[in-house]
Amino acid sequence: QQQVKQSPQSLIVQKGGISIINCAYENTAFDYFPWYQQFPGKGPALLIAIRPDVSEKKEGRFTISFNKSAKQFSLHIMDSQPGDSATYFCAASPLGAGNMLTFGGGTRLMVKP
């Protein structure tokens, strides 16, 4: 059972554009929603995370939007750069479960110069 659904699977954006990746979850016990960035051959790196008590969190060019009622959250990358080209994973976990994350399927982002 895929508890976190991520879309699109791949995304091509021009330099300077906005990259948007969406995730939807099913488990209402989830209360921690991080996004990870992964470059080829490397482990995932935490990019930004949000908890359900806020609807938006911004860190630099990266923004998470969270819709609790719809059980959806998204990552927006503003002014996308070629260096942002990577695979992005959304994830979710119930904090009480010791950070046992459930990952989305991943989105391969390519930012064209």
Place this chain on the structure above:
Amino acid sequence: GAVVSQHPSWVICKSGTSVKIECRSLDFQATTMFWYRQFPKQSLMLMATSNEGSKATYEQGVEKDKFLINHASLTLSTLTVTSAHPEDSSFYICSASYLAGARLANTGELFFGEGSRLTVL
């Protein structure tokens, strides 16, 4: 952020041999570490949860006798792939929970190692 180190970063072995992968939290203590497996162009699949001083908890479908996990200290967990076969070839990634400060508050943050690529010939 906290640093998690994995070793080796890549390993090639013959079918039938065993391979050990180490996961260390370098600047923090991790009572819980997680082991993931990732196939090319796919997401991370949780294999097991490693708890310091106790037996690991394996996800459904993961053979505990094939993937031996030991978490002997608060900074080290090991994954041993026993009697490796070509289908075990994959990218193995560990992660560790960061418990912040004296209150051991759960910040929710999970830090990942750089991964270990296993190729079984």
